[in-house]
Amino acid sequence: xxxxxxxxxxxxxxxxxxxxxxxxxxxxxxxxxxxxxxxxxxxxxxxxxxxxxxxxxxxxxxxxxxxxxxxxxxxxxxxxxxxxxxxxxxxxxxxxxxxxxxxxxxxxxxxxxxxxxxxxxxxxxxxxxxxxxxxxxxxxxxxxxxxxxxxxxxxxxxxxxxxxxxxxxxxxxxxxxxxxxxxxxxxxxxxxxxxxxxxxxxxxxxxxxxxxxxxxxxxxxxxxxxxxxxxxxxxxxxxxxxxxxxxxxxxxxxxxxxxxxxxxxxxxxxxxxxxxxxxxxxxxxxxxxxxxxxxxxxxxxxxxxxxxxxxxxxxxxxxxxxxxxxxxxxxxxxxxxxxxxxxxxxxxxxxxxxxxxxxxxxxxxxxxxxxxxxxxxxxxxxxxxxxxxxxxxxxxxxxxxxxxxxxxxxxxxxxxxxxxxxxxxxxxxxxx
Ligand code: BES
Ligand code: ZN
Numbered sequence: 305x306x307x308x309x310x311x312x313x314x315x316x317x318x319x320x321x322x323x324x325x326x327x328x329x330x331x332x333x334x335x336x337x338x339x340x341x342x343x344x345x346x347x348x349x350x351x352x353x354x355x356x357x358x359x360x361x362x363x364x365x366x367x368x369x370x371x372x373x374x375x376x377x378x379x380x381x382x383x384x385x386x387x388x389x390x391x392x393x394x395x396x397x398x399x400x401x402x403x404x405x406x407x408x409x410x411x412x413x414x415x416x417x418x419x420x421x422x423x424x425x426x427x428x429x430x431x432x433x434x435x436x437x438x439x440x441x442x443x444x445x446x447x448x449x450x451x452x453x454x455x456x457x458x459x460x461x462x463x464x465x466x467x468x469x470x471x472x473x474x475x476x477x478x479x480x481x482x483x484x485x486x487x488x489x490x491x492x493x494x495x496x497x498x499x500x501x502x503x504x505x506x507x508x509x510x511x512x513x514x515x516x517x518x519x520x521x522x523x524x525x526x527x528x529x530x531x532x533x534x535x536x537x538x539x540x541x542x543x544x545x546x547x548x549x550x551x552x553x554x555x556x557x558x559x560x561x562x563x564x565x566x567x568x569x570x571x572x573x574x575x576x577x578x579x580x581x582x583x584x585x586x587x588x589x590x591x592x593x594x595x596x597x598x599x600x601x602x603x604x605x606x607x608x609x610x611x612x613x614x615x616x617x618x619x620x621x622x623x624x625x626x627x628x629x630x631x632x633x634x635x636x637x638x639x640x641x642x643x644x645x646x647x648x649x650x651x652x653x654x655x656x657x658x659x660x661x662x663x664x665x666x667x668x669x670x671x672x673x674x675x676x677x678x679x680x681x682x683x684x685x686x687x688x689x690x691x692x693x694x695x696x697x698x699x700x701x702x703x704x705x706x707x708x709x710x711x712x713x714x715x716x717x718x719x720x721x722x723x724x725x726x727x728x729x730x731x732x733x734x735x736x
Contacts, residue, residue, distance in 0.1 A: 333653050335729060336722035340654070342573040343717055345710040351379070351565035352623065352708055355548065356557035360407060362550045364590035365396040365519040372548050372564075376525045376587045379568055383575040385527035385585070392600040394522045394590050399494040399552065400515040401473060403507055408500045409701040411552035413457075413474070413493035414485030416516050423515030424471050424492065428504055434460035434474075436467070444468035447512050449504050451475050452495075457484040465490040471514040475501025480700050481553040492516045496553065497701055522549070522589035524597045527571055530582045536730040540581040541613045543679075544570060544724070545598055545670045546620065547591030554703045558695065560591070562623030562708060563684075566717040573721060580730035581614065588670050591620075598670035602677055615643050615727050616674035616681035617720050623713035625706075626695030628688040632716050634662030635683040637675045643682035643723070650722035656715055661689065684720055686712055 355362065355372055362369040373389060381387045399412030400423065426447045432438035434450035448469040450460050457474065464472045472493035476482055479497045486493070492514055496504075504512065525548075531537040546563035550556025564587055571585045588597035605613075632651070634644045644663035651660040663682065667675075674681035687694060697703050 331649070331653065331722070331726040335725065336650065336653055339573050339577060339721045339725045340718045343569050343714060343721060345714040347572070348565035348569050348713050348717065349708070349710055351568050352557055352561040353705060355561035355564060356555040356705060360555055361409065361552060362548060362556060363396065363398045363552050364549050364593045364596065365394050365522045366398045367519070369522060369549050369589055373523050373525050373587065373589065376548060376564065376568065380525065380527035380571055380585065383572050385529050385571065385575065388526045390524040390526055390601065390604070391521050392523065392596070393520060394593065394596050395518065395520050396593065397516060397518050400517070401494055401496070402513040403504060403510065408496060408503060409481070409553040410473070410494040410496045410500065411481055411483055412516050413489060413495060414483060415487040415489045416492050416494070417489060418516050418518055419492050419514065423513045425511050425513040426470050428473070428510035428512050430505060431464065434463055436463050439463065439467035439469070445470060447471040447473060447510065447514055449473045449475060449501060451501065452477060458486045461486050461489045461491060461493055473501070473504060473512070479702060499701070522597060524589055524601050525587040526601070527585040528582065529574065529579070531579045533578065533730070536578065536580045538580050539612060541584060541609065542581045542724055542728040543584045543586060543613055543616045543674065545586045545588055545616060545618050545674070547588040547597065547670055549589050549592050551592045551699045553701050554699055555701070557704050557708055558621050558624050559698060559703055560620050562621060562713055563619035566619045566622045566713065566720065569717055570721055570724070577725070578730050579728050581728045583728055591670055595670055595672055599673040602673040610677050610679065613674070613679045615724070616671055616679050617643060617724050618669055618671035618681065618683040619716070619720060620669040620683055621685045621694065622716035623708040623710070624686045624695045625709035625712070626686070628693070629686040629695050630659065631687060631689040632660050632719060633664045633666070633685050633687045633692070634660065635666035635669070635671065635685065636663040636681065637665065637667055637672065638680070639663060641680035641682065642727070643680050646726050647682065647684065647719055647723040650726065651719050654718055654722055656719060659715065660719070664692070684716055686716065
């Protein structure tokens with residue numbers, strides 16, 4: 305693995321730091337202001353609303369993930385970037401349950417058979433806890449709603465099938481979503497939290513449409529802009545990455561419509577700023593299933609591109625309103641690297657020094673594949689100081705707009721803006 309440092313080249317050549325091809329650490333608040341003043345919290349909230357409310361859960365490889373990619377691509381094209389949709393194979397099973405015209409927040413049961421085109425539409429019967437005697441008359445041909453509690457998942461499905469049900473909705477006893485696996489299940493099933501269970505009960509018999517579909521590809525959206533002024537072009541590349549997929553049954557407002565919105569707003573700011581490095585904005589798909597999109601993107605890079613990428617800025621969960629998640633962690637895997645250093649200095653210059661913890665050792669997001677090929681990379685995420693805890697509704701149906709803080713969203717985005725522009729801006733000796 306080749307490890308790079310932004311100071312390696314000038315030092316090797318015996319040059320002074322001021323001859324470095326990218327901007328030095330001597331950024332001034334005025335340099336920051338050029339970019340931070342362009343950011344709009346309002347516009348970012350609009351992106352979060354489109355992604356988490358209008359589109360909703362964006363499970364890896366699903367049509368909703370693809371719809372989100374199209375929205376992101378269109379937005380970036382509108383800012384004047386050259387945009388590419390980079391598809392890659394990823395097979396995933398996705399569950400849906402619709403009550404009237406309402407989509408319920410559900411997760412496909414592990415081991416569930418797939419449904420045919422259009423799914424199964426049937427009335428719902430309340431089958432209590434799923435004991436054989438809990439299935440009412442009329443279960444034949446219906447979808448059984450079962451409350452998780454006393455019966456194993458495998459028995460619930462077997463009992464429902466024996467009673468003639470054509471599908472099963474398994475509801476939890478609290479607001480968390482959970483996964484259930486019944487290898488070789490005879491009928492399709494999904495899991496949901498107690499609130500969705502109540503929603504179904506309140507509708508008094510449905511009907512519900514249940515779908516278990518298999519999809520086979522996800523995609524990254526890549527927007528690129530090169531410096532206009534060839535004399536200022538260092539030949540280097542600054543990259544940004546944020547995943548736009550979500551876990552099942554979660555609208556993913558904070559994880560990670562927020563980071564996607566931060567990145568779109570940064571792209572808008574960068575679209576008309578002088579730059580000395582190429583800038584690339586990568587909206588990554590299929591992060592929640594193992595960083596698939598970012599890994600695919602990095603695997604497709606040539607060695608020359610890898611060598612020219614000087615920094616990778618990852619944004620994941622930049623807008624939490626969690627009461628105690630008041631510290632922006634800058635997670636790296638190689639200690640204090642260029643990105644964590646620049647983000648820490650940027651926070652201090654912006655007056656946000658008390659809100660940052662940089663660097664902190666942690667992977668778990670799209671900075672990892674970049675780090676793995678030797679690119680200085682860091683993830684920016686709000687967490688609770690001391691415990692490092694994420695918000696309580698992380699990966700649940702409650703990751704919604706109501707739990708987004710526009711102040712934190714703007715603060716995190718301003719820090720990444722000032723930090724990244726200290727890398728990407730042209731040197732203007734005696735200027736500014
Ligand atoms: N945004 C989350 C979590 C996260 C936690 C990011 C800490 C960065 C630092 C991310 O989308 C996520 O859930 N990641 C997975 C790992 C991934 C490899 C599937 C996780 O932490 O479980
Ligand atoms: Zn995430």
